[in-house]
Amino acid sequence: MEIVCPAGTPAALRAAVKAGAHTVYCGFNDETNARNFPGLNFDRAEMREGVAFAHSHGSKVLVAINTFPRAGDEAIWQSAVSDAESSRADAVILADPGLLDYAARVHPGLRRHLSVQAAAANADVINFYARCFGVKRVVLPRVLSVPEIAAINAETEVETEVFVFGGLCVMAEGRCSLSSYATGRSPNMNGVCSPASHVVYREDDGVLDARLGGYTIHRVGAGESAPYPTLCKGCFNAGDKAGHLFEDPVSLNAEQLIPQLKSAGVTALKIEGRQRSRSYVAQVVRNFRKAVDALAADQPIPKGMLTYLSEGQATTTGAYKKTWR
């Protein structure tokens, strides 16, 4: 199986490639990609060099252009597609139908993947994207169980790629405006969710509050570890209940499900974390490469090797197990 690894910087790209990534995904340093964080991503020259480096080591590069172009400014997103092609990237990862249509018409030779941001959650709509825009691969939204993924693969020729490690969106990706509502910064429009610029930590009387956009969504005793206040993993009250009503501050770790995902017909395993350091990326990549190599050699997957890298030390297999719903 193909391991698809994040690279937020040229250094992370090189680290991922050297650690054994079959494929690396990255984005330009602007609002055209869904990890538009300060100090991250690639300028045009870095993208060309990064692709050349990856290719010289036998790895592929996918360029994520997966926010939704702003009305009146589509040219910014269209030039990102052109520049990905001229960088000799192996594919672009797109979500917006208008941009997919543009890429299919103007850059027909550039391979197109459907971003998780398109939230294509069944075989009929995946095949529709293939018919309309010639997409060759779909990154599946994190709402599907392993049997449902198997059922999709039975009904489509489009390759499937699934997230196996890292941050976990609880909402269907590309269909969430929570951050936009609370902070004005939108995943779909700005490539930003629950931005650090809107986070305030306040310690008072031995209590540490984490606020996002003025909303207190986490509270711990001073000295306890405080998770980053991502909206959907915050603490809230509803009815007579209090707690992490949407999701606990966990991250995804599906390494033990890799054999099932392979049997389900999945082509590629995706690791989240373009905002992560190159040493983190290298460790995760090495571990996952070992796992898929073990699987290919009919050996068991080593257990629990990545837990220590997970945010808040707690992990979940998310929607892959039906009871998560």
Add this chain to the structure above:
Amino acid sequence: MDLTVGPNQFFWAADRWAALYADLANAPVDRVIVGELVCSKRLPFYQDRLLEAISTLQAAHKKVLVTSLALVTLKRERKLTSELADLGVEVEVNDLTALTYLPDGIRFSVGPLVNVYNEGTLSWLASKGATRVCLPPELPMASIKILATAGAELGVTIEVWGHGRVPLAISGRCYHARLHGRTKDNCQFACEDDADGLEVRTLDDQPFLAMNGVQTLSDSYASAVHHVDALKDAGVAALRLSPQSTGFVEICHVYRQLLDGEQDGDNIADAIGHIAKNTRLSDGFLSGARGVDWSGQLPGSGEGR
């Protein structure tokens, strides 16, 4: 400008559900979208009342459409979605899955849960047969203006979110079930107790969101009352009002008065507060720094923001 009533986002008992549409037959609205947007498990409870609701509304000269689900995953949901056109009314696509089943050349509408952010997507949808698009609620006025202009050239009517709790997210997970310690498959319809969704408050007890099964909404009711002139100037043809449990027909009336120029935005905002107590309004997606912001007076504060 016209008024469109969006699909009821909440799970109401069948009699209450049917009463909404009987009442809307006499409300000053032009278009009503029926059907299930949020959760396919709810539909069997009122499915056998759909045809009657449609014919009641049509007899009152309302244009009636049926919505698709917002997120289609299960086989049963695909089948349900593929049969929508059989109801004999126009389909409002709220997940592109619905578009895959429509016969070639058939006219359709696009709802606010399809990501129409730019002219390219609008143009592509028009080429598939879209004649009407209700834009995503998070779009700022600048985008609305550009898309309304593009829509006029493409022959696509543009509608925007006019009133109601904003659908902010959809998930594979049911939060109502989770709150009650159940899974989605064994939810026991926990969402039925909350006719406008269940208020979600922050740790400082600030109202913030509303949970509605697999959907998460804003606590505030996004309202375009202060932006009608700008929207008219932009070429927006309709406002969408989203059903709520208290005073909804009256709310339709006051929006009609607003569009007819009989009342100004501040008066209508006050009126809404009288019709449905504890209704916090917002219009930040249209004009503020963030969606939750409100351009009008804050209740009790005596001052605007």
